[in-house]
Amino acid sequence: MPETLVKKSTSKKKAKSTKAKSKYSKATYLKWYEIMLRVRKFEEKALFAYSKQLIRGFCHVYIGQEAIAAALTTAITADDKLVTAYRQHGVALARGLDSKSCMAELFGKSTGCVKGKGGSMHFFSKEHNYFGGNGIVGAQIPIGTGIALAEQYRGTKHLAVTMFGDGAARQGALYESFNMAMTWKLPVLYIVENNGYAMGTSVERTSNVHDLYKIGSSFDMPSEQIDGMSPEAVHEGIERAAKHIRSGKGPYFLEIKTYRYKGHSVSDPAKYRSKEELQSYLDIDPIVITEEKMLNDKIATQKDIDKIKANIKAEIDEAFEFASNSPFPLGSELYDDNYVQEDYPFIMD
Numbered sequence: 001m002p003e004t005l006v007k008k009s010t011s012k013k014k015a016k017s018t019k020a021k022s023k024y025s026k027a028t029y030l031k032w033y034e035i036m037l038r039v040r041k042f043e044e045k046a047l048f049a050y051s052k053q054l055i056r057g058f059c060h061v062y063i064g065q066e067a068i069a070a071a072l073t074t075a076i077t078a079d080d081k082l083v084t085a086y087r088q089h090g091v092a093l094a095r096g097l098d099s100k101s102c103m104a105e106l107f108g109k110s111t112g113c114v115k116g117k118g119g120s121m122h123f124f125s126k127e128h129n130y131f132g133g134n135g136i137v138g139a140q141i142p143i144g145t146g147i148a149l150a151e152q153y154r155g156t157k158h159l160a161v162t163m164f165g166d167g168a169a170r171q172g173a174l175y176e177s178f179n180m181a182m183t184w185k186l187p188v189l190y191i192v193e194n195n196g197y198a199m200g201t202s203v204e205r206t207s208n209v210h211d212l213y214k215i216g217s218s219f220d221m222p223s224e225q226i227d228g229m230s231p232e233a234v235h236e237g238i239e240r241a242a243k244h245i246r247s248g249k250g251p252y253f254l255e256i257k258t259y260r261y262k263g264h265s266v267s268d269p270a271k272y273r274s275k276e277e278l279q280s281y282l283d284i285d286p287i288v289i290t291e292e293k294m295l296n297d298k299i300a301t302q303k304d305i306d307k308i309k310a311n312i313k314a315e316i317d318e319a320f321e322f323a324s325n326s327p328f329p330l331g332s333e334l335y336d337d338n339y340v341q342e343d344y345p346f347i348m349d
């Protein structure tokens with residue numbers, strides 16, 4: 001395991017070891033495995049489609065970070081709200097958006113989750129409490145804080161999970177949001193997915209503080225660093241944070257250390273990092289490790305695993321066919337669904 005993945009915390013509660021005999025059920029492991037495989041296979045197909053020019057524009061894949069998406073499905077509830085950055089396909093799938101509507105959205109088709117007008121960075125689903133995909137680095141941090149304020153105002157117990165990358169941690173909006181959220185004890189879980197790089201720029205080159213969870217200390221916000229290559233560790237971290245927030249004590253900050261195996265976007269050859277560094281993360285790939293663990297610890301059988309693999313392959317092939325065969329949106333629909341207010345006055349021809 002790379003040294004960078006060591007757990008650290010400013011929280012008084014101690015992180016429990018994940019090395020002990022598993023306390024998770026077969027169903028939980030199979031669920032994590034299925035989500036991680038869905039995300040990986042979905043994005044491998046998307047990269048293939050991109051190479052065939054079936055997908056245009058930007059495409060930032062999540063490959064390597066799947067353990068975070070998987071653990072989100074078990075550590076928060078469907079009623080919790082979630083907003084994230086543009087590297088979002090995996091998180092959206094984990095929230096329950098279906099692979100057909102996500103693939104169609106990548107293809108810019110009218111059957112996509114936002115009718116083909118959002119593309120890779122702008123999935124959205126009210127039904128899934130999924131507030132998207134944001135292309136402006138860090139823009140979702142105040143948005144998530146505002147969602148938390150709405151939840152507090154309504155008196156719910158729901159969290160506003162607000163995810164962003166290490167690059168976004170440099171934005172002034174983060175500091176304003178953290179301050180406001182702590183002052184008003186808003187029910188927000190901030191998660192920085194620290195994959196080590198913002199485009200080609202490493203955390204070490206942009207910050208004197210390399211352990212990003214320490215940013216929370218300035219606000220007395222409980223903060224922890226979590227191993228993002230392990231669904232168990234991510235689940236436990238989010239669960240701890242969620243318990244704290246739901247008890248009314250206000251925000252929590254998790255730095256989840258992870259890695260993206262591919263470049264920043266499809267056009268990035270990733271020459272700013274060494275092969276050895278990439279290999280050190282491939283060696284702890286969460287899909288491979290989870291599969292091995294399930295077999296070694298007799299949590300699941302090879303038959304269970306093969307079944308999931310076959311189902312996911314069929315699902316992703318179907319999503320690809322669905323996206324390929326769907327129509328593009330009509331030009332006449334350009335101004336539909338853009339604003340909630342029907343007579344929004346600033347639309348011009």
Ligand SMILES: Cc1ncc(C[n+]2csc(CCOP(=O)(O)OP(=O)(O)O)c2C)c(N)n1
Nearest residue numbers: 087135136137165166167168195197198199
């Ligand atoms: C406000 C703003 N500045 C710059 C950009 C250009 N940009 C797009 S992605 C990116 C890097 C962000 O990295 P990080 O937050 O670590 O997310 P990751 O890509 O690693 O998931 C930058 C600088 C942008 N989209 N928005």
Ligand SMILES: [Mg+2]
Nearest residue numbers: 165166197198
């Ligand atoms: Mg990053």
